[in-house]
Amino acid sequence: xxxxxxxxxxxxxxxxxxxxxxxxxxxxxxxxxxxxxxxxxxxxxxxxxxxxxxxxxxxxxxxxxxxxxxxxxxxxxxxxxxxxxxxxxxxxxxxxxxxxxxxxxxxxxxxxxxxxxxxxxxxxxxxxxxxxxxxxxxxxxxxxxxxx
Numbered sequence: 001x002x003x004x005x006x007x008x009x010x011x012x013x014x015x016x017x018x019x020x021x022x023x024x025x026x027x028x029x030x031x032x033x034x035x036x037x038x039x040x041x042x043x044x045x046x047x048x049x050x051x052x053x054x055x056x057x058x059x060x061x062x063x064x065x066x067x068x069x070x071x072x073x074x075x076x077x078x079x080x081x082x083x084x085x086x087x088x089x090x091x092x093x094x095x096x097x098x099x100x101x102x103x104x105x106x107x108x109x110x111x112x113x114x115x116x117x118x119x120x121x122x123x124x125x126x127x128x129x130x131x132x133x134x135x136x137x138x139x140x141x142x143x144x145x146x147x148x
Contacts, residue, residue: 028111028131029101031138035061036117039085040096063134063141087127087144092119109133 038057042050051058051067058067073080082089095117102114110132117125130142 026138028106028113028138029104031061031131031140032113032115032129033099033101035140036085036099036115037096040091040093043091044093044096060137061140063132063139066139066141084146085140085143086117086125087146088122088125090122092117092122092125094119095125111138 038061039050042054047053051062051070070080070084073084083091086095098118100116100118102116103112104114105112110130113129113131115127115129117127119125128144129140130145131138132141133139
């Protein structure tokens with residue numbers, strides 16, 4: 001294949017994929033949905049600590065300050081007693097594809113979203129997620145008003 005055809009194919013692929021990745025964080029709900037899909041997918045693949053295992057993706061969806069607070073809390077005596085993002089000690093594998101966005105309240109730089117992760121086995125997990133813009137991108141900054 002000559003270079004011109006390769007370049008055209010590459011540009012076409014980028015044009016098709018780029019809007020999907022940009023769109024995921026263009027709204028607070030898009031960020032939450034994309035994050036939880038990635039996060040639960042990682043847990044389903046038995047990745048023990050998705051935030052540490054994939055720091056690039058973690059930084060894409062979570063504020064730097066929250067990542068630092070989680071890291072600090074994990075190192076402290078007693079650590080964190082439950083999964084911070086799920087507010088639970090266990091998870092339902094179906095959550096990867098079953099994220100229900102309820103109430104969304106957004107200002108210019110902050111947003112609060114009520115989310116339900118439905119589960120017939122465990123009961124519905126309700127989350128209140130606070131986001132803020134960091135570098136012009138919506139990122140998760142707090143879950144269920146848990147202070148770290």
